[in-house]
Amino acid sequence: MASAQIQTLLRFLSQDVKVPLATAMGKTLELQKANLITIEQISKANLEILEGIFNDKKIAKQVLNAAKRISKKRGASDDTKSSPQKRNKSSKPLKKDSTPFEIESSLSLPSTAVNEDELSGTVVVTNRAPLVLAFAVCVLKYTMPEQPLSSRLSLAQAVVSANSRTKAASLGLEEGNSAEQEGWGEGHPIVKVLGRDIRVLKRWDYDPNEGKPPIETKTEDQSENTQDKQNQMPPLWGVDLEALRGKDSNHNTGRHQTTDNTLSIFRPESARSYLYRAFSKPAEEGKTAPKKKSVASIEDEKEECLGRILSAIDMVCQSWVPKLDQAELDRRAWSWYIRVRPDVQSGVQGWGEKGQVKLSDILALRRGI
Template identity: 45%
Template sequence: MAAVELQALLRFLSQDAKVPLATALSKVKELQQANLATPEKLAKVKATEITTMFPDEKMAKVIIAAAKRVTKKRAAGDDSASSPKKRKKESLVSDDAPTSPADLEASVALPISTTPEDALAKMTVFSNRAPLFLAFTVTLLKHTMPEQPLTSRLSLAQAFISTSSRSRAVNLGIQTLDRADVEAEERLAMGQPSVVILGKEIKVLRRWGYEWKESGETGREGVEGSVLGGDQEAGAEHHDTREEIVEGSAEADAEEQPALWALDLEALRKSNKSDITLANAKAGNNSSLPIYTPQSARTYLLKSFDTPSDGKASKTSAGARAAIKEQNLGCLLQALNLLYESWAAALSPAELDKRTWGWYVKVRPEVEQGVAGWGGKNEIRLADILALRRQP
């Protein structure tokens, strides 16, 4: 099966039919041998005809239903069901843009938790690796870029995770990237300032004139100061390192460093101008260049941290499940805040940046190696995160 066909089939199974990626990967060869490697072909068979490959009858029915839905939409000239990017764009333009910087910052507020530490240490959440690393990165940036508002930190963190995930997918053969595409993105990035996050260069847009803090506020405090809580005093300790973060800003006053957006070079290479303009409006981005939106990062975090299953059939409603995930995210961020706060006074921002990968590796969920583990989920013990704190 060609790489493009393989990617299309895996995308359909994992995203449209909601089949766990590990299961989807194990069934690709069987589907190919049965000449059922496309939604159009799957739509023409009955669920009972694929139960030899998918013994779970419910899963088989969901796959056939998804195949029919995708096939119908494609026939009507609408392939949005098979295009996550199109679905994301539609959701972006369906909401009104915030009316002020304060409104924008408030709209992406992350959940907070005041769970006692002994209870926090007993908690376990269930997720895959990428959103956990995103949570690590957002928390890290509170200390390495304390002058940046939450919208900027979410955008920058999402850029780091997205570009890292793409590189990993290319290395595993899950995604292909032509040299011409790489060169095109490099040309588009020329002249843009950049920041370095966990050793990776992220191209940015400066948000000149973005006044997100209330009058009289300084440093990191302000709209986001009440969102995740905790380290209000840490920002003052790191002001002297800000000018090292953005290239070409060594001579600038750190207090004058503007808020930043992470530039989405892949979207810039692929997209059309109208799509960019509509998506940017909701994010509060006034330029014509596409960015990693804070809303996408926030949504990803909110939906990613479930509670481990007890093996019993769940009757929890969608709303209740979303509330559980939000609460779990709040507790995870609380544990990460406690970790970074314990080291903030002892380590420089650069040292915190260097240690983050090692901390993440020690607590990330265990999954299979290689392609089989891509997107795999497992338990994350908050006690393991708390154990990394600096001892007094």
């Protein structure tokens, strides 16, 4: 079985079916022996065969149902394949009473349908901060798979902000202690993202699947999912400590605030918007006075570039998931970013002038570091 097929199967079992990664790795070979290599093949499999492989009737049903669900979605996607990026892009403002599922859907990020050869030949122009953001968002999908997209965007933006503050201090452009050094956020939990400690707020009352249209109603599956949720970290917000310090100095509201309304957090909408604006194609050499592009054309180009760079990083993560645990994957991700970041003069806000990033360099990270 090809490496890409193994990665797809592992991702399906660990993320869509919620099978522990160690178990998923052990069952991949058994699925191969049963000639169940693709999700489509699994969706058409006999339930008894799956029960024999997983030795558990409930898990076998979950595997079969998840495969059917994904195959059905892919079939619907193929019917409207003419403009994949535009389907992901949310252009309408959300209603005040939008459900969590609608909110998460509105934050979806673009992907690309190009083959690996074309992806490898792609060069994008960006600066360092959004590239860190892109790496963090992708890596969090594997190091904290229970986190919804809104949380991953918030946590990723927290990493970018912390790195920017550190860089500014090293250049002498920020004086005094940071909010973290002064004790702001003390008492809030800490998670590691790209090796950096991030203060977080737990969103106990948030269920990202609330409002999701029911596809199949299976009592056994629901009880299984409920048990999974009890063992998982709840959705998180990345806490904006610098903004919190500024808010307190203006309003004297105190350090230990615990609600979304009073605590400064990194908003996922801002992080997503930043990603959509941050990547573009390099200027074509040898051309003078290029024809001015429309705003819509520029936005489409940026979206395509973002989709390609996210896909390249995701392919790297998938290749390492079978070999690294979550903590080690997070640790190595920062070194991957260092190897491919644009070679520019460092500044503060955007971490310097823009430079080129070759997606072939990103894809090469699958061969080891």
